[in-house]
Amino acid sequence: MLELRHVYKSFADRGRAMPVLDDVDVQIPDGQFVCLVGPSGSGKSTLLRIMMGLTPPTSGTVLYQGQAVTGVNLRAAMVFQSFALLPWLTVQANVELGLRARELPDDAAKRRAAYYLDKVGLDGFEEAYPSELSGGMKQRAGLARALAVEPDLLFMDEPFAGLDALTSANLREEVLTLWADHALPVHTVVMVTHIIEEAVLMADRVLVLAQHPGRIAADVPITLERPRNKRDQGFDGLVDSIFEKIV
Amino acid sequence: MAEARATSRWWPIALIACVLALATLAEGPKALSVARGVVRQPGFAELPAAAGWSLLRMTASYVLSLAFAWIVGYQAATNPRAARVILPLLDVGQSVPVLGFFPAAIFLFVTLLGGGRWGIEMASIFLLFTSQSWNLAFGVYEGLSTIPLETRAAAESLGVRGLLLWRSLLLPACIPTLIYNSILSWANGWYFLIASEIIVAGPVEYPLPGLGSMMSRAFAAGNLRLATGAIVALMVIVLVMEFALWRPLRAWSQRFRYDSQSPEAREEARFSLPDLGLPALIRPLRGLARAVWRRLPTRRANEWLTRGGAGARSLGRALRWPALAAAVLIAILGVVAVVRALRPPWPPEAASVPLALLFSFLRINAAYVLALLWTIPVTLWASDHPRGARALSLVAQVGASLPATAFFPVLVALLVDRFGGMEMISVALALTGMQWYLLFNLLAGAQRVPNDLRESLRSLGLTRGAIHRRLTLPACMPSLVTGSIVAWGGTWNALILSEYVAYRGKVYEVLGVGALLNRATFKTGNRTLLFLSLAALVITVVAFNRLVWDRLFRHVSARYRLEG
Numbered sequence: 001m002l003e004l005r006h007v008y009k010s011f012a013d014r015g016r017a018m019p020v021l022d023d024v025d026v027q028i029p030d031g032q033f034v035c036l037v038g039p040s041g042s043g044k045s046t047l048l049r050i051m052m053g054l055t056p057p058t059s060g061t062v063l064y065q066g067q068a069v070t071g072v073n074l075r076a077a078m079v080f081q082s083f084a085l086l087p088w089l090t091v092q093a094n095v096e097l098g099l100r101a102r103e104l105p106d107d108a109a110k111r112r113a114a115y116y117l118d119k120v121g122l123d124g125f126e127e128a129y130p131s132e133l134s135g136g137m138k139q140r141a142g143l144a145r146a147l148a149v150e151p152d153l154l155f156m157d158e159p160f161a162g163l164d165a166l167t168s169a170n171l172r173e174e175v176l177t178l179w180a181d182h183a184l185p186v187h188t189v190v191m192v193t194h195i196i197e198e199a200v201l202m203a204d205r206v207l208v209l210a211q212h213p214g215r216i217a218a219d220v221p222i223t224l225e226r227p228r229n230k231r232d233q234g235f236d237g238l239v240d241s242i243f244e245k246i247v
Numbered sequence: 248m249a250e251a252r253a254t255s256r257w258w259p260i261a262l263i264a265c266v267l268a269l270a271t272l273a274e275g276p277k278a279l280s281v282a283r284g285v286v287r288q289p290g291f292a293e294l295p296a297a298a299g300w301s302l303l304r305m306t307a308s309y310v311l312s313l314a315f316a317w318i319v320g321y322q323a324a325t326n327p328r329a330a331r332v333i334l335p336l337l338d339v340g341q342s343v344p345v346l347g348f349f350p351a352a353i354f355l356f357v358t359l360l361g362g363g364r365w366g367i368e369m370a371s372i373f374l375l376f377t378s379q380s381w382n383l384a385f386g387v388y389e390g391l392s393t394i395p396l397e398t399r400a401a402a403e404s405l406g407v408r409g410l411l412l413w414r415s416l417l418l419p420a421c422i423p424t425l426i427y428n429s430i431l432s433w434a435n436g437w438y439f440l441i442a443s444e445i446i447v448a449g450p451v452e453y454p455l456p457g458l459g460s461m462m463s464r465a466f467a468a469g470n471l472r473l474a475t476g477a478i479v480a481l482m483v484i485v486l487v488m489e490f491a492l493w494r495p496l497r498a499w500s501q502r503f504r505y506d507s508q509s510p511e512a513r514e515e516a517r518f519s520l521p522d523l524g525l526p527a528l529i530r531p532l533r534g535l536a537r538a539v540w541r542r543l544p545t546r547r548a549n550e551w552l553t554r555g556g557a558g559a560r561s562l563g564r565a566l567r568w569p570a571l572a573a574a575v576l577i578a579i580l581g582v583v584a585v586v587r588a589l590r591p592p593w594p595p596e597a598a599s600v601p602l603a604l605l606f607s608f609l610r611i612n613a614a615y616v617l618a619l620l621w622t623i624p625v626t627l628w629a630s631d632h633p634r635g636a637r638a639l640s641l642v643a644q645v646g647a648s649l650p651a652t653a654f655f656p657v658l659v660a661l662l663v664d665r666f667g668g669m670e671m672i673s674v675a676l677a678l679t680g681m682q683w684y685l686l687f688n689l690l691a692g693a694q695r696v697p698n699d700l701r702e703s704l705r706s707l708g709l710t711r712g713a714i715h716r717r718l719t720l721p722a723c724m725p726s727l728v729t730g731s732i733v734a735w736g737g738t739w740n741a742l743i744l745s746e747y748v749a750y751r752g753k754v755y756e757v758l759g760v761g762a763l764l765n766r767a768t769f770k771t772g773n774r775t776l777l778f779l780s781l782a783a784l785v786i787t788v789v790a791f792n793r794l795v796w797d798r799l800f801r802h803v804s805a806r807y808r809l810e811g
Contacts, residue, residue, distance in 0.1 A: 072407050084401035088419045088503050098405035
C-alpha cells in the first residue's frame with residue numbers, strides 16, 4: 001500500500017511560495033492501476049515525483065508498506081515522457097544502469113536486461129544507441145529499464161504523450177499485458193495522463209486533480225470489464241463525467 | 248559561455264580589486280635565492296629541452312585547471328546560491344590579464360616558498376593556470392546545467408548515485424563543452440606562455456627553460472633566427488596536438504550531445520576532418536578504463552564520498568560564522584590595501600592611465616572593425632559555396648589554434664620603424680588574435696541556416712544579395728555576438744603582448760594599458776601603477792561585457808533565433 005498523508009508542496013518563485021499541491025490524501029492498495037488526470041498546472045507530475053521520492057513534500061508524509069519514504073524509493077521505478085535515456089549508452093547499457101546501481105554482478109545484469117528487452121519487444125536492438133531508435137522503441141527501452149529493476153511499483157509520467165497515435169495505442173496494450181502478467185513483479189501502477197480516454201481505458205481508478213493549487217477533486221473507480229474498448233457500453237459516460245469534474 | 252552569465256552583481260569586482268591590491272602590496276623577495284646563471288643565453292641546442300619543459304608545464308597547469316573547473320563548475324551548477332558568487336568571479340578572473348597575477352604568484356611561490364627552482368616552476372604553472380582555468384569551469388557549469396531535468400530524475404529514480412552517477416551521467420554530459428573549452432584553454436595557455444615563463448619580481452628576473460622564455464629572450468636580444476626556431480617548434484606542437492588529439496576528441500565528443508541526431512550535428516561532423524586513427528587510439532584506452540573501473544572499490548568510495556560530503560556540510564555549518572568573520576576581516580584588509588595602494592605619491596605615469604585606457608580601447612575596436620570587414624564578406628561568400636566554407640572552416644580552426652605570438656617575428660621585422668611602426672604592429676597583433684574566432688563563429692552560424700529556408704527565398708525570386716541581407720546575416724547574428732565576446736575580451740588580455748615588445752635590445756611600446764602593465768611589471772616595479780592600470784582594465788572589460796555585450800547577446804538571441 002502506498003499512502004500519502006496531508007501532502008503539501010510549494011515552490012519558491014522569486015521569493016514567494018507558490019502552492020502546487022494542497023493537502024493531498026491518497027491510499028493506493030497493492031495491485032491497483034491508478035491514473036492521475038487533471039489540467040496542466042494541477043501538479044500531477046509533482047505528485048508522481050513525491051510518490052517516487054524524487055522530490056520531498058513541503059509537509060506531510062509518504063508511506064510505502066507502512067514505512068516512511070525519505071529519498072528515492074528503490075522498490076519503485078519510473079517511466080518518463082521524454083524517455084530520458086542516456087544518449088551515450090547503448091540500449092542494453094541503459095537498461096543495465098539501475099542494476100549496476102544495485103550492484104548486480106555483470107552477467108546477472110546482462111541476463112536480466114536481455115530478458116526485459118525481450119519482454120518489451122526490443123530483442124536484437126541491444127547494441128543500438130537511443131538516437132537510432134524510433135520514439136516508440138525509445139519508450140520501450142525506457143519501460144524495459146524501469147521493469148529491469150523488478151519494482152513493486154511503477155510510475156509513468158505521460159509515457160505515451162510523445163508518440164504518434166498508432167504507436168501509443170500499441171504500447172498502451174502492451175503495458176496492460178505486462179501489468180497483467182503474473183510472471184512480472186510489478187502489480188501497482190500509477191500513471192499521469194492528460195487524455196481521459198486513456199485513463200478510462202487503462203485504470204482501475206482515476207484520481208482527478210483540480211488546479212491552483214492542486215488537490216484531489218474526485219476519485220472515480222472504473223469497473224468496466226477488461227479488455228476494454230472505446231465502444232464499450234458506459235465508456236463515453238465515464239469519460240464525460242470525468243471531463244465535467246475537471247472543468 | 249555568454250549564456251552562463253545569469254546575474255549582474257557588481258560587488259565581485261570590488262572583491263577582486265581588494266584581493267589584487269592585497270597581493271600587489273605583498274613584498275617581493277629581498278634576496279635572490281636562484282642563481283641567475285641557471286639559464287644561459289639560449290641557443291638552438293636548448294630547443295628540444297625547452298619544448299619539453301613548456302609542454303610539461305602546460306600539462307600540469309591543464310590538469311590543475313580541470314580539477315578546479317570540475318569542483319567550481321559542479322558547485323555552481325548544483326547550488327544556486329554558490330552560483331551567484333562563482334559565476335561573476337569566474338567572469339572577472341577571465342578578464343584579468345596574466346600580468347595581473349604576477350604579484351600574487353610572486354608572493355605565494357617566491358616570498359612564501361622561498362623561490363627555489365620549484366617555487367619558480369610553481370609560479371609559472373600558476374600563471375598558466377590563470378589563463379586556462381576560467382573557461383573550463385564555465386564549460387563544466389554549462390555541461391551540467393544543460394542536463395534535461397527528466398534525464399537527471401531518471402538516473403535518480405534508478406538509484407544511481409555517487410561515482411556511478413558521475414560516470415554515467417555527469418561526466419558524459421560535460422564532455423562536449425569540456426573538450427571545446429579545453430581547446431580554447433590550451434590555445435590561451437600557448438598564447439600567454441611567453442609571459443608566464445619569466446617571473447619578474449622588481450629588479451629580479453627568474454627565467455625558466457621553456458619555449459616562451461626562449462622566444463622573448465631571443466626577441467629582446469634581436470636573435471630573430473632563434474625566435475623563429477622557437478615559434479616553429481611551438482607551431483609544430485600545436486598542430487600535432489590539433490590533429491592527433493583535439494580533432495579526434497572533438498569528433499568523438501559528438502556522441503555525448505543530446506542533439507547528436509540532428510542534421511546540423513551531422514553536417515558539422517562532415518565539415519571537420521576525418522578522425523585520423525581515432526578508433527584505434529581510443530579502443531585500448533576504453534578497455535583499460537573499463538578494467539580499472541571494475542577494480543575500483545566503488546561501494547567503499549561511495550561511502551567515503553557520502554561521509555565526506557556530509558562531513559564537509561557539517562563543517563561548513565560549524566564554520567559559517569568564523570568564515571563570515573574572516574571574510575569581513577579580509578574585506579577590511581582589502582579596503583586598507585586599496586587605500587594604501589592609492590596613497591600618494593603616485594608615479595608620474597598614473598596620470599596617463601585614462602588616456603592609455605582610451606587608446607587601448609580605440610586600438611581594440613580598430614582591430615575588431617578590421618576583422619569584421621574581412622570576415623563578414625568571406626562568410627557570405629562561403630554561404631553560397633559549401634566547398635569553400637569547408638576549406639575556410641579548416642583554416643579558421645587551425646588559425647585559431649595558433650597562438651598570435653607566431654606572427655611576432657614577421658610583423659616586427661616588417662613593420663618596426665616603418666608604416667606607423669609600433670602603432671601598426673599593435674593593431675595587427677590584436678587582429679591576429681581576434682579574426683579567427685570571429686571567422687570560426689560566423690561560419691558556424693552560416694552553416695546553421697536551414698537549406699529549406701534558403702531555397703524558399705530563392706524560389707520567391709530573391710537575389711543572392713537580398714538573401715544575404717534578409718537571411719544569412721540575421722541568422723549569423725547570435726554566433727557573431729558569441730564570437731565577438733570571446734574575441735573582444737580575449738584581446739584586452741592580449742594587450743600586454745601587443746602593446747609592448749622588446750626587440751633587439753630596444754623596447755617598442757605605444758600609449759596603452761597593456762604597455763603600462765608591462766612597464767609596472769618589468770621596468771619600474773611600481774605596484775601603485777600596476778594596481779591602477781589593472782583595475783582600470785578589469786573594470787572596463789567587465790563593465791563593457793555587462794552593459795553592451797550581455798544586452799546585445801540577449802537581444803540578438805531573442806530576435807534572430809532560428810526555430811526548428
